[in-house]
Amino acid sequence: MIRRLLLLCLCLPWAAAAQMPASRVVSITFDDLPYASVPSENNAQLRSMTTRLLQHLQVDQVPAVGFVNESKLYRDGILDAERVDLLRSWIQAGFELGNHTYSHPSLNRAPLDAFEADVLRGEAVTRALMQSEGRSLRWFRHPYLHLGKTPDVRAAFQDFLAAHGYTVAPVTVNNSEWVFAVAYSRAQAQGDQDAARRIGEAYIPYMEAEFARSEQLALDLFGRAIPHVVVLHANSLNADHFGALAAMLKQRGYRFISLDAALRDSAYAMQPGFSGIEGESWLDRWARHAGLRPMQQPAVPGFVTQWAGPAAYHGY
Ligand SMILES: [Zn+2]
Structure with missing residues (x-):
């Protein structure tokens, strides 16, 4: 009996280590602030969504x-102070804000000069807010992860970002969380709480499959785990379910780290290669450039796509 106990004691740490690499770390990012999919865009609901999401992040x-997409700060062409306050809440809760353009155009579609003008228009409020809290605005995230269709556009835009003090925020775990979020907010708007519950429950295993896919791709490409960066959105789905998502990630052995810390890894010194496939993560682009063929992304369950409706095909 004693021998068996001893064996157990010796073996368990190894078993645990095999399932949970200590190096699993991820930086969490949210796009489309102050809000993406919500059942209603009235300011009281947006405040509630923001408060619940920030509480999860703090816990x-x-x-x-x-x-941030600053176009969402305006109602009927007038800057809405309550919506600006939503952004202020993120900063005062200790989080950093970045620029996601003013109106969410695609660098694969818009002319470069128009796109750059939209980037500058998109920083007016956010830069002032960050500065008033003693912070500086320094991150940029491409809408739809569209990086530009030609090497010339990419290089020119990179120069533009550098000249304006921006660092690009890459993504390694791209996903269809936004499809779940559209479905979830539509179910809630129609008062179908049972459908909303089922969509929320399907969200977590779907994201776990996305993380498993990215972990494997990093392993295939680098022969090791890398710090991941995941894109999510500021929506009701995460306001209600981020706690469950965080629990799943912790269960997989993840720690949450800052974007700065993630980007210190040498993997991020690689440029995202041009693949011709729109909206791919940096990891997929690196892998394709190295001759790997990334596996398909996990499927969104049919009932979720149905609830999302035509929006499911447009992308965020
Ligand atoms: Zn976006």
């Missing part, structure tokens, strides 16, 4: 960055 000590 789980997630050093998140939120990327």
Whole structure:
């Protein structure tokens, strides 16, 4: 009996280590602030969504960055102070804000000069807010992860970002969380709480499959785990379910780290190669450039796509 206990004691740490590499770390980012999919865009609901999401992030000590589309701060062409306050709440809760353009155009579609003008238009409020809290605005996230269709556009835009003090925020775990979020907010708007519950429950295993895919791709490419960066959105789905998502990630052995810390890894010194495939993560682009063929992304369950409706095919 004693021998068996001893064996157990010796073996368990090894078993645990095999399942949970200590090096699993992820930086969490949220796009489309102050809000993406919500059942209603009235300011009281947006405040509630923001408060609940920020509480999750604080409880789980997630050093998140939120990327802003300032066009959503305006109602009937007038800057809405309550919506600006939503952004202020992110900063005052200790989180950093970045620029995600003013109106969410695609660098694969818009002319470069128009796109750059939209980037500058998109920083007016956010830069002032960050400065008033003693912070500087320094991150940029491409809408749709569209990096530009030609090497010339990419290089020119990179120069533009550098000249304006921006660092690009890459993504390694791209995903269809936004499809779940559209479905979830539509179910809630229609008062179908049972459908909303089922969509929320399907969200977590779907994201776990996305993380498993990215972990494997990093292993195939680098022969090791890398610090991941995941893109999510500021929506009701995460306001209600980020706690469950964080629990799943912790269960997989993840710690939450800042975007700065993730980008210190040498993997991020690689440029995202041009693949011709729109909206791919940096990891997929690196892998394709190295001759690997990334596996398909996990499927979104049919009932979720149905609830999302036509929006599911447009992308965020
Ligand atoms: Zn976006």
